Amino acid sequence: MRSLSRRGLSGLALSTLFLVAAGAVPSRAAAQNRSRRRSADLPDEPYALRPEAMRFADDLAARRGLDPLWVRGAIGQAVFLRNVPRLMLPPARGTAKNWRVYRSRFIDAVRIRAGVDFWQRNVANLARAQAQFGVPPEIIVGIVGVETIYGRNVGNIRVIDALATLTFDFPRQHPRAEARQAFFQDELEQFLTLCQRTGMDPMAPFGSYAGAMGLPQFMPSSWTKYAVDFDGDGRVDLWSSEADVIGSVANYFKGYGWQPGLPTHYPVRLSPEAQMDALLAPDILPSFTPARFVELGALPVGGTNHPGQLALVELQNGDPSVPGNEPEYIAGTENFYVITRYNWSSYYAMSVIDLGNEVARAMGR
Template sequence: MAPALLAALLAFGALSATPASAQASGERRAVTAVRGTIPYATRDDAMRFADDVAARRNLDRNWVRATIGAARLLPNVPRLMLPAPVGTAKNWRVYRSRFIDPVRIAAGARFWRDNAATLARAEAEYGVPPEIVVGIIGVETIYGRNMGNFRVIDALATLSFDFPQAHPRAAERVAFFRGELESFLSTESRTAEDPMVPLGSYAGAMGMPQFMPSSMAKYAVDFDGDGRIDLVNNPADVIGSVASYFKGFGWQRGMPSTFPVRFDTTRLQMPILMAPDIKPTFSTDSFMAAGAVLEPEAQPFPGLLALIELQNGAESPSYVAGTQNFYVITRYNWSSYYAMSVLDLGNEVKAAMAQ
């Protein structure tokens, strides 16, 4: 195991269960955890998983069984994982309005001002601009205001052993959440912290940036050098860790995330342009040969492009050309609508900073 990764694992136990409130005030608020119902100690499948994790990770078997056994089913969480019913119209303007509002923009400007030097250092080290980091933290938790009130162990156990089978990718998602539960157990076993304490989202994401346990292990950094990683109360660690995450997924310094795009209807081949979805696949020449038209400032772009479609309900969709950096943002949340919200919020906050 690399020393840096081991340090991250050891430091993870410093993650506090008491979320911070608005960073501008520096106040903290008590959070009452959502209580689960039936403990997983009664489930044979959960105990078999505990034994398997203990054997593969060389962990104390009794501790793993006791920890998973103390986790409780969250009855309302499985339904939250189900996709929208077939035929539900997507609407970018409605989606955007959930995240781009005066409250988030004002909170983002305060966060940026309070942490300007740290944001600049993160850009210098990782190449990720402040507006991207600020956009992520704002969309995820409004800068620490809404970090979740579910016990992480309950959320991960529920989605590991009671994931809805009606989900079209149920087997894949169960494997994902069991991997996250294993990562959480492995990390907690290396600390003196109580694994029942950390709180997060109903999916088990934690802290201001809502990192899953495996992301904590791989990308979280002690950015202020105080010897511990705290993604709940320490904005420096949050900023550095978000930038580290993007760098780890291939963020390219100085590359725009999107370009405006329009279409030449005389040679438009929309099925070809849409086939790769959001993954950058087209050179500038092949993109334009299929009928996409870029503004002169985007030509010639040396990287690959994707056509990003944002549906607007019954109205015409919106389109942009997405680069590798746009694709990297979707590695945080696999949604083009999410990525555009991050970009738009970051840009709105940046504009507010200039006023």
């Protein structure tokens, strides 16, 4: 549906529209938001001018039991970010993955030093999280380091703008456009419900272009399900409380089935007769007993007595026809799969594991 442009309304009419559709916002907060948004994507039109967005707001308010004027105000003040939809598109078909290049983005001296500082500040919190949730410190440290370099880069895009853009203007050329758009519609609902429940100003939070928030980059639904008040101050703060961040990440993994004491993966040796099609068919979902894994030609070094299922995880290194670019393989366990529930990528999971281990080594652990 073609919508009105900002130029199609006089300044008085536009101001009136925002007062009615958007509600009151303190002028100081609005000025701060405008100032911070200069460093983010340039905004286009406000969603108060989009009839379908206002209908969505009314429906959301009715289903969630929220004040319809407040919901209209929040969604109406959100603006379309023209650069965000293209960031959601997958790489062009045929683009070669490269584990070594991917890993180098996250395993470096800056992150390792910052990880050591984070761990040293939070020795007690990390130990308490492991005791309560079963997740070892190096996994939590790896997550926070990969996500935001321990809070150095939490994102500079207003969350309401990102979620509204992906709710109403998700790119149709995405191969899973309908499902992904539905996901972000739910996240926008979760975000506004969270703001209403906690008293958070929906105009205030800044995060990633996908709407992820805080040091652990939680989506609103993850915040609602897994965020915990780990420092006991009566509120959850994933931007400023490192204790809350640590407890929430650990609780997230526990919620997805983390098994205390279980390795994340084993090195693997492949026989020349390895049945690669069968081994790779389940992708990264653990599907083989160790005995069956060996029968198919993959030996999990140190994992022949693993108590659960295994998956053969392939990490590509560019064009495999080029000498030296051969893929690397590991035997992933159920805990490896749990890490991929944070970000559905085996490359991401290995970066988290490797960064956590590098930080542990730097601390002499």
